[in-house]
Amino acid sequence: xxxxxxxxxxxxxxxxxxxxxxxxxxxxxxxxxxxxxxxxxxxxxxxxxxxxxxxxxxxxxxxxxxxxxxxxxxxxxxxxxxxxxxxxxxxxxxxxxxxxxxxxxxxxxxxxxxxxxxxxxxxxxxxxxxxxxxxxxxxxxxxxxxxxxxxxxxxxxxxxxxxxxxxxxxxxxxxxxxxxxxxxxxxxxxxxxxxxxxxxxxxxxxxxxxxxxxxxxxxxxxxxxxxxxxxxxxxxxxxxxxxxxxxxxxxxxxxxxxxxxxxxxxxxxxxxxxxxxxxxxxxxxxxxxxxxxxxxxxxxxxxxxxxxxxxxxxxxx
Ligand code: NAP
Ligand code: GLV
Ligand code: GLV
Numbered sequence: 153x154x155x156x157x158x159x160x161x162x163x164x165x166x167x168x169x170x171x172x173x174x175x176x177x178x179x180x181x182x183x184x185x186x187x188x189x190x191x192x193x194x195x196x197x198x199x200x201x202x203x204x205x206x207x208x209x210x211x212x213x214x215x216x217x218x219x220x221x222x223x224x225x226x227x228x229x230x231x232x233x234x235x236x237x238x239x240x241x242x243x244x245x246x247x248x249x250x251x252x253x254x255x256x257x258x259x260x261x262x263x264x265x266x267x268x269x270x271x272x273x274x275x276x277x278x279x280x281x282x283x284x285x286x287x288x289x290x291x292x293x294x295x296x297x298x299x300x301x302x303x304x305x306x307x308x309x310x311x312x313x314x315x316x317x318x319x320x321x322x323x324x325x326x327x328x329x330x331x332x333x334x335x336x337x338x339x340x341x342x343x344x345x346x347x348x349x350x351x352x353x354x355x356x357x358x359x360x361x362x363x364x365x366x367x368x369x370x371x372x373x374x375x376x377x378x379x380x381x382x383x384x385x386x387x388x389x390x391x392x393x394x395x396x397x398x399x400x401x402x403x404x405x406x407x408x409x410x411x412x413x414x415x416x417x418x419x420x421x422x423x424x425x426x427x428x429x430x431x432x433x434x435x436x437x438x439x440x441x442x443x444x445x446x447x448x449x450x451x452x453x454x455x456x457x458x459x460x461x462x463x464x465x466x467x468x469x
């Protein structure tokens with residue numbers, strides 16, 4: 153019988169699909185990312201792997217896995233996996249595109265609204281007992297209607313964020329390939345990266361983490377933005393230089409930011425933690441019941457397909 157190793161417990165609904173596969177399976181039982189030494193041990197006997205975005209799946213790990221045929225990432229971003237190493241070893245890699253688009257786009261909007269209207273700061277203020285009555289100038293924020301939303305990376309999630317922005321009455325700028333459907337749906341305008349930085353009130357990042365996109369946003373790019381701009385990152389932490397962002401927020405080079413992802417997750421740059429004009433979330437973009445169940449079904453079905461000699465639906469490599 154083929155063996156599937158799963159590096160964290162999936163939502164309870166996953167049990168139904170796991171039972172259908174008739175694969176032998178083992179699950180790392182603890183509620184935190186699996187330590188590297190344990191994964192190196194467990195992978196030795198695995199024919200298939202369902203892993204998390206927090207697991208570094210590199211060439212050394214693949215070399216410790218002589219039977220491994222398939223890696224299914226319980227995420228759409230695959231930057232945690234060495235795709236070239238997998239290709240070279242004929243290991244198939246799958247991910248979970250599409251089913252988490254709404255969840256992540258909606259969470260992006262939660263961050264946009266929270267940063268623009270100072271929600272977390274306002275809540276901290278209230279809970280601290282500082283709300284002594286309505287005031288004309290209390291916790292003034294930014295109104296979004298009529299403002300410009302810049303989308304960096306107009307793939308599945310970026311396009312959905314743009315559509316919601318259009319419903320808020322925002323002008324939409326997007327990169328980097330022309331998309332007539334998006335232009336029709338949102339009156340979106342294709343713009344150069346630098347022009348998006350200069351002209352947007354809200355800048356939202358939706359590119360995958362690749363070598364070219366690492367540190368796409370540094371002090372240079374932050375200085376190109378309006379001093380009233382708000383930067384949102386629900387893509388991947390290393391796309392932004394976190395130390396530069398902390399300085400820019402502290403010195404009011406930009407007005408505010410909202411982050412769901414961090415350069416060295418789960419660590420957060422200490423300079424960020426002290427700031428009020430920043431909303432911080434623990435990487436919960438896809439954390440809805442519907443998305444996480446659908447992701448579980450996808451990774452289990454694709455792992456089972458490969459191990460049964462069939463084609464998986466969501467193959468990356
Ligand atoms: P997608 O459909 O593949 O979209 C990514 C888009 O980025 C593509 O349109 C791509 O365009 C574009 N792109 C890549 N590099 C670019 C650059 N330098 N400048 C401009 N555009 C660039 O992926 P998705 O499903 O929307 O997901 C996007 C990312 O979100 C994932 O890779 C993942 O890292 C992140 N994510 C985070 C969460 C969370 O929990 N916070 C949840 C889901 C996803 P081309 O076609 O021209 O390459
Ligand atoms: C989450 O971050 C994902 O890439 O699915
Ligand atoms: C505010 O609560 C208003 O009524 O304007």
